[in-house]
Each structure stands twice: as structure tokens, then as C-alpha cells.
Amino acid sequence: MPELPWDTAERVSREYSVPKRDVETLLGLDEYGASGITYFEEITQGETNLGRKTLNWCVSVGRADVRIVHEMLGQLYRNDQSWSPRTVPSQLVREIIVAIENRKITGTNSKAILKFLLENPSSRSLHLDDILEELGIASADSIDLVTLCRSSIQAMPEVARHIRAGQTKAVGRLIGDVMKRSGGAADAKVAKDIILDLLR
Numbered sequence: 001m002p003e004l005p006w007d008t009a010e011r012v013s014r015e016y017s018v019p020k021r022d023v024e025t026l027l028g029l030d031e032y033g034a035s036g037i038t039y040f041e042e043i044t045q046g047e048t049n050l051g052r053k054t055l056n057w058c059v060s061v062g063r064a065d066v067r068i069v070h071e072m073l074g075q076l077y078r079n080d081q082s083w084s085p086r087t088v089p090s091q092l093v094r095e096i097i098v099a100i101e102n103r104k105i106t107g108t109n110s111k112a113i114l115k116f117l118l119e120n121p122s123s124r125s126l127h128l129d130d131i132l133e134e135l136g137i138a139s140a141d142s143i144d145l146v147t148l149c150r151s152s153i154q155a156m157p158e159v160a161r162h163i164r165a166g167q168t169k170a171v172g173r174l175i176g177d178v179m180k181r182s183g184g185a186a187d188a189k190v191a192k193d194i195i196l197d198l199l200r
Helices: 005-016 020-029 035-044 048-058 069-078 090-101 107-119 121-125 128-135 145-155 157-164 168-181 188-199
Strands: none
Touching: 005 020, 005 035, 005 048, 020 035, 020 048, 035 048, 035 090, 048 090, 069 107, 090 107, 090 128, 107 121, 107 128, 145 157, 145 168, 145 188, 157 168, 157 188, 168 188
């Protein structure tokens, strides 16, 4: 006997510490074959720490920190397309999620990647590095973040003066400039720490 749907929802929810309603969304992708659950487990490969991030990517990349089944389904729905395990190969989704986890790309980058993949079916056989090159997205590994932060500080001396005077909320403007200079590839949290260190 195959695993019954309610047993699957209970197991996946428990093993990956994710909401049962989201697991039920995956089950609903293929009511009889459970290919949504298979897809999810191919991405996570048993790594429970990737469970919530994978589920979000598969069922919304809504927050800047990685969401994919939500975002994927949302984009497909807006374009009147249906989901299948071949929509974006599970191995490629895993590459994207791991890259975000390792801070190689940002959540913002992942949205652009997903949009590109859904609009260009032929790109789905590519590796992530090839997609990044195609989109002109620099890997965070290749960015000299300290230099970018210094450039932003020099370009916005008045904002820097306010931050030195204790108005730390103004750091958001410098972070925004760093993100723009990096093409969205910089890690905003790391950029904030560097900027504050440079201005101390």
C-alpha cells in the first residue's frame, strides 16, 4: 500500500517542521501520484534544515530570504501555466536554495532567476552558474563588499555624517546604494555591518 495522503502530510510536516497546510498544497499539485511531495523530497534530500525554505520556494520567494514552491506557483498562476516536476528541475531548485543558504546569491536574485526559468523553458537544463552568467548576476563570492561600501560612503557623505552622529536608521540608504552597485548580489546584512564598522 502506498502512503496515504493524510499520513504523508503528517510525516512531512513532522520531519521538516513545516506547516501541514503547506504540505497539503504540495499534495494538491498531484492528488493521485504525490509528485509534489516527491519533488520536495528530491530538493531537500533529507536535509531537514532546507525543508521550510524549499517549501516556501516551491509553494512564494515572498520574503527576501528565500521562498520557492509558493513563488513558483504564484508566477505560474499569473502566467496561466500549470506546474509539473519538469517546470523547474528539482536539482536546479536545490542549487538555487543552497546558493542562497551559502550567501552566494540573494533572495532578490532568486526571484529574477525563477522568472527567467519560467519564461525561458530551454534554460531549465542549465546549471546555476550558467544562468547567473546569462542574467549578468555576479556571485556574492566575486564581490569586494568592503570596496563597494567605501564607494557608497564616499558618494553619500551627508548620509554618512548622520550615521556617525548616531542616526543609524540612515544606514538603509547606504545599504540600498551598495545593493544597486552590486546588481543585487551583495548580502545586505553583511553590508550593514561593514558600513557601520567603517563609520565608527
